[in-house]
Amino acid sequence: MLEVDSEKTNRGAMAALQKLPHDRALVLLCLFLAALWEAGVGQVRYSVPEEIDKGSFVGNIAKDLGLEPLALAEHGVRIVSRGRTQLFALNPRSGSLVTADRIDREELCAQSARCLVSFNILLEDKLAIYSVEVEITDINDNAPRFGVEELELKISETTMPGFRIPLKSAHDADVGENTLQKYELNPNDHFSLDVRSGVDGNKYPELVLERALDREEEAVHRLVLMASDRGDPVRSGTSRICVKVLDVNDNAPVFTQPEYRVSVPENVPVGTRIVTVTATDADEGYNAQVAYFLEKNPGETSEVFELKSTSGDITVIRNLDYEDAKFHEIDIEAQDGPGLLTRTKVLVTVLDVNDNAPEFYMTSVTSSVPEDSPPGTVIALFNVHDRDSGQNAFTTCSLPENLPFKLEGSVDNYHRLVTTRALDREQYSFYNITLTAKDEGNPSLSTDAHVLLQVADINDNPPAFPRTSYSAYIPENNPRGASIFSIMAYDPDSKDNAHVTYSLAEDTLDGVSLSSYISINSDTGVLYALCSFDYEQFQDLQLWVIAQDSGNPPLSSNVSLSLFVMDQNDNVPEILYPTVPTDGSTGVELAPRSAEPGYLVTKVVAVDRDSGQNAWLSYRLLKASEPGLFTVGLHTGEVRTARALLDRDALKQSLVVAVQDHGQPPLSATVTLTVAVANSIPDVLADLGSIRTPTDPEDSDLTLYLVVAVAAVSCVFLVFVIVLLALRLWHWYSSRLPRAVSGGLEGVPASHFVGVDGVRAFLQTYSHEVSLTADSQRSHLIFPQPNYADTLISQESCEKNDFLSAPQSLLEDKGEETFSQVNCLLQYT
Secondary structure: OOEOOHHHHHHHHHHHHHHOOHHHHHHHHHHHHHHOOOOOOOEEEEEEEOOOOOOOEEEOHHHHOOOOOOHHHHHOEEEEOOOOOOOEEEEOOOOEEEEOOOOOHHHHHOOOOOOEEEEEEEEOOOOEEEEEEEEEEOOOOOOOEEOOOEEEEEEEOOOOOOOEEEOOOEEOOOOHHHOEEEEEEOOOOOEEEEEEEOOOOOEEEEEEEOOOOOOOOOOEEEEEEEEEEOOOOOOEEEEEEEEEEEOOOOOOOEEOOOEEEEEEEOOOOOOOEEEEOOEEOOOOHHHHOOEEEEOOOOOOHHHHEEEOOOOOEEEEOOOOOOOOOOEEEEEEEEEOOOOOEEEEEEEEEEEOOOOOOOEEEEEEEOOEEEOOOOOOOEEEEEEEEOOOOHHHHOEEEEOOOOOOEEEEEOHHHEEEEEEOOOOOOOOOOEEEEEEEEEEOOOOOOEEEEEEEEEEEOOOOOOOEOOOOEEEEEEEOOOOOOOEEEEOOOEOOOOHHHHOOEEEEOOOEEOOEEHHHOEEEOOOOOEEEEOOOOOOOOOOEEEEEEEEEOOOOOOOEEEEEEEEEEEOOOOOOOEEEEOOOOOOOOOOOEEEEOOOOOOOEEEEOEEEOOOOHHHHOEEEEEEEEOOOOOEEEOOOOOEEEEOOOOOOOOOOEEEEEEEEEEOOOOOOEEEEEEEEEEEOOHHHHHHOOOOOOOOOOHHHHHHHHHHHHHHHHHHHHHHHHHHHHHHHHHHHHHHHOOOOOOOHHHOOOOHHHEEEEOOEEEEEEOOOOOOOEEEEOOEEEEOOOOOOOEEEEOOHHHHOOHHHHHOOOOOOHHHOOOOOOOOOOOOOOO
């Protein structure tokens, strides 16, 4: 059906214009205003059920508008709606109106009797607007629904029959026959259903009590209320109704047991629930609210346990102790809300657990015992007790192994601690004895007791020296009172038994008591020299040092001390040959004029009372009347001719030879030799009485000239010797000869060297005696006879033997000459 509605047409046209682009909208607006009076607007109505599928046919809009289906696109036909989701659409091919989405009538119109959806269709080319109205018809797609799924009602058991209780209504979103039509209640003996209609036409159900209630018989009644419509198909909804019968306090609480018995271990933790008492009341609610109370009784039970008034839980609030109380009795009351009550007892038995360790009770304890105490000496007497009972109270005692003690049992858990062997304070001065008492509980408990025992000392150890013997060294000529050595003995005892004093054993040396030479400090053990020692008098002393403690009786021990006197260079070399004449005669050495260079004229023999390096001697020619005629061996003391004797050489030659040791500082001695030069013995005897020392000044000048000449020659010769030494050293490095073979001894045969402790012995054959004396105008001349003499020289001293061939009387005018020092030890045999 088509109807014209100008007002709706204007509104639709304006709305359509607002949807167009701005420029196009202006043009269309002008055309619309011009043709507005001529345009006609129609209205189309359709009807469609809700919940149909998307794209379902609603109506043939092309036909109703008088247009061909294909002309819809040409006329620019479209749907115009405001403020609502587009529910419909145009099918351009068929020219029909279809649903654009699923349509829910209840969502659009709720409970309205009619549900209309209006929108406009715009023909853009004609600016014609058509109003379309679609009615959405209801279908039975909603079942009645209650506001609550379960309704709880409370009715006192004293309520009289006929009592009415309004119930919650159901709601159906549909309309007409599809909405709620009736209520039904499930059959029961106590309730019925009555439905009343309201002024608004709705139906309201009521529950009616038909028979008196008894809560103790049936406390809860469960009903089902059903609401249904008359749609096709019929839909319904249900609501559960729980009717609780309210109680009246007509019953007292009743305990589940007339008496409660419980056993708990004494080590149960504080706060542990040991039992729960329960009382039930046939009533309910406030009438059945049972509270529990402890009945106050004399004693400490109320201080040990706590009763929860609401739950009936009995908990421990203080540690239980089997040893204090083995049994507890608790009186409990149960009372409901209005005040009805009943009583019961709880009997608590405390079980013993092994919670007490054994305890020591020392009756007698000895803190000190002598180390010579016999085995079996009682150290302590004690008792062991355990407060537990049964197996938990059985105890055993023990002590560590490897101790000189044992435990002896006695009556009533008494024990004795005794020694098993003699004690030794020097090994252990005290004992910290740990006694252990252990019970037989599970788990087992133990207790330790400590006995500190001091071992008293007795004097059973003599002083002991760290070494079996001692050696000390002291230089000779020491100052009196000098400290020589310190010796110390150790005594493992204590106090006076360990106080050591020192002394020297009585002895003599050369008939003089040793106490005249050495003294010892009795407290410190330091030895002092009472005199200045002389190495040449004696070289060592043997002493015995005695160490004695202060015990009762005192004990002592001794040790030997060897005191060695070390030599110092305090003795001047002593010349043995030539000896100084004692009868007034003059000793003369003979040198024949036919003697070749190197002829052995005589030998100076000297000794030194010192030892070692202090006794190593060297010889040098200090002064000669004829310089360059004689030489002296640096280490042998042999006086030899340096050149052949000439006729012009004086008959009497005077030589001064110096002997010097190698001590620090060195000491020396001199000897004057007289050498007679003659070809035969008669010449010597004839001229013996006229021998005088030349005193002519001319001879002195001549001697000075000779000395200067010899010095010049000697310098040249010394340069030659240095060059020769350099060449020999180079040859030594090239041939890798041992370092001990020096250049000064290269000319000596190897058979003349014997190694003794790193020192070489130079063997030289020489021994002669010359004695020329005047006795009653008779002279005796003894010519030299060959013999062997051994001279011991060191390696160090032999490294400079090249100088033996050099002239040694170069500075006769000043009476002294300088020679190189070498360290040689000469032993004349």
